[in-house]
Amino acid sequence: xxxxSLKIAGTERSxxxxxxxxxxxxxxxxxxxxxxxxxxxxxxxxxxDRFLAEAxxxxxxxxxxxxxxxxxxxxxxMNIFLRLDSAAAAGTPVSVRWLHAPDDDTMREFGEDxxxxxxxxxxxxVAADPAG
Amino acid sequence: xxxxxxxAFKEDLDQRGIIFSFSGYLSEGILYSLGEALRQKMxxxxxxxxxxxxxxxxxxxxxxxxxxxSAEKLASDSxxxxxxxxxxxxxxxxxxxxxxxxxxxxxxxxxxxxxxxLERLQGMDxxxxxxxxxxxxxxxxxEASRGATIGLIEIARRASxxxxxxxxxxxxxxxxxxxxxxx
Numbered sequence: 566x567x568x569x570s571l572k573i574a575g576t577e578r579s580x581x582x583x584x585x586x587x588x589x590x591x592x593x594x595x596x597x598x599x600x601x602x603x604x605x606x607x608x609x610x611x612x613x614d615r616f617l618a619e620a621x622x623x624x625x626x627x628x629x630x631x632x633x634x635x636x637x638x639x640x641x642x643m644n645i646f647l648r649l650d651s652a653a654a655a656g657t658p659v660s661v662r663w664l665h666a667p668d669d670d671t672m673r674e675f676g677e678d679x680x681x682x683x684x685x686x687x688x689x690x691v692a693a694d695p696a697g
Numbered sequence: 698x699x700x701x702x703x704x705a706f707k708e709d710l711d712q713r714g715i716i717f718s719f720s721g722y723l724s725e726g727i728l729y730s731l732g733e734a735l736r737q738k739m740x741x742x743x744x745x746x747x748x749x750x751x752x753x754x755x756x757x758x759x760x761x762x763x764x765x766x767s768a769e770k771l772a773s774d775s776x777x778x779x780x781x782x783x784x785x786x787x788x789x790x791x792x793x794x795x796x797x798x799x800x801x802x803x804x805x806x807x808x809x810x811x812x813x814x815l816e817r818l819q820g821m822d823x824x825x826x827x828x829x830x831x832x833x834x835x836x837x838x839x840e841a842s843r844g845a846t847i848g849l850i851e852i853a854r855r856a857s858x859x860x861x862x863x864x865x866x867x868x869x870x871x872x873x874x875x876x877x878x879x880x
Contacts, residue, residue: 577729598757600725600764633750635757636851643834671750678831 571612579605580631584612589620591627598635606641613648622657625649630664631672639675646679646686653685660687667692714796715789722771722781728760735788751855751880752788752795758848759799759876760786767801768871794857800875808864808872814846815862815876818853826853852878 575581580595582605591613599605616625627649634642646661653659661683663676673690680688710718716738719731735756739749763784771781784801803811821829830850853860861877 578725598761600761633753635754635761636847637761639851640834640847647835666746668746669750670747671754678827682831682835 569612569615571608573605573608580634582609584609584616586612586616586620589616589623589625591625592630593628594630596633597631597638598633599638602635602637602641606638606645609645610648613645617648617652617657620657622655624658624660625652626660626662628662628664629676632666632669633672642679643682646683650683650686653683658687659685660689662689662691664691664693666694713789714791715787718785718787718789720785722783723760723763723767723786724781725764728757728764731760731786732756748795748880752797755797755852755855755878755880756786756788758852759797759878762848763799763801766803766807768804768807769802795880796877797880798875798877800873802867802871803864803874805866805870805872808874811874812862812864814849815860818849819859821853823854826850830854852876855880 570586571582571584573579573582575595576599578596579599580593580597582593584591591609597605629642649659649661661680663679665672665676673692676690680690717731717734719727732753736749736753739752763786764782767782767784769783771783773780782801784799787798789796818826818829830847833847833850836846849860856878858879863875864872865875866872
């Protein structure tokens with residue numbers, strides 16, 4: 566039985582991260598340019614690996630609502646996408662929503678680039694005004 | 698004398714189009730505050746969002762490079778986690794474009810590899826830089842680089858012209874390294 570969840574409050578330079586195991590819902594929101602990206606994203610890798618090991622192929626819905634991230638955060642995000650894509654290849658249904666502000670070409674392009682690299686995840690780009 | 702001296706100093710900065718310039722020990726807290734001031738200034742002047750994002754991104758990558766790689770560091774005696782890196786970051790505008798310049802001391806041993814990386818990026822067009830970025834995103838970080846390659850590629854991606862850079866030898870063991878990006 567998977568019951569634990571991960572919830573990390575956002576800071577000035579790191580995103581709010583929520584992983585609700587019950588719903589299989591993973592969300593990143595805010596900005597990400599911490600000094601040490603591995604310290605911020607490390608717990609997500611651990612939680613994701615545990616969820617995938619214990620959840621027996623249950624669906625994952627992930628939402629990325631990021632306004633800005635630096636290059637080391639981009640590497641961490643790629644790492645998460647690679648894990649999600651291999652889980653999807655092994656039969657776990659995975660859907661990703663990538664949110665960007667309608668006039669933010671940089672974040673839209675990042676979304677397109679990540680989406681192109683994923684073969685098994687259902688990837689959707691969503692142009693939306695940032696949540697309050 | 699005091700006012701005359703510092704007025705001349707400030708006028709020199711103003712004439713060079715400098716919005717702000719920071720020189721000294723740079724921390725992540727300072728980086729955050731300078732970044733916020735930069736975004737506020739550009740937003741107040743109704744700079745378009747794409748330009749604000751590009752300038753901010755180059756500023757963050759350059760500043761984090763200084764924090765990680767500057768050879769001029771102040772570490773606590775106990776060898777604890779407190780460590781400050783020295784360098785300078787300057788942002789300004791000239792000919793209707795923004796420029797971001799960083800400068801810091803690098804070890805002579807690190808100079809050839811940094812030069813080689815930057816020359817490689819200078820020789821690439823936008824599509825090649827984007828493809829290189831995507832390729833490096835999947836790579837494990839090079840030993841001791843702590844992610845420098847991807848940071849430099851991000852800077853090259855946001856730049857409107859190829860990155861300008863220069864090294865000046867300080868002594869047998871070190872160089873002053875400088876990089877200028879226009880947007």
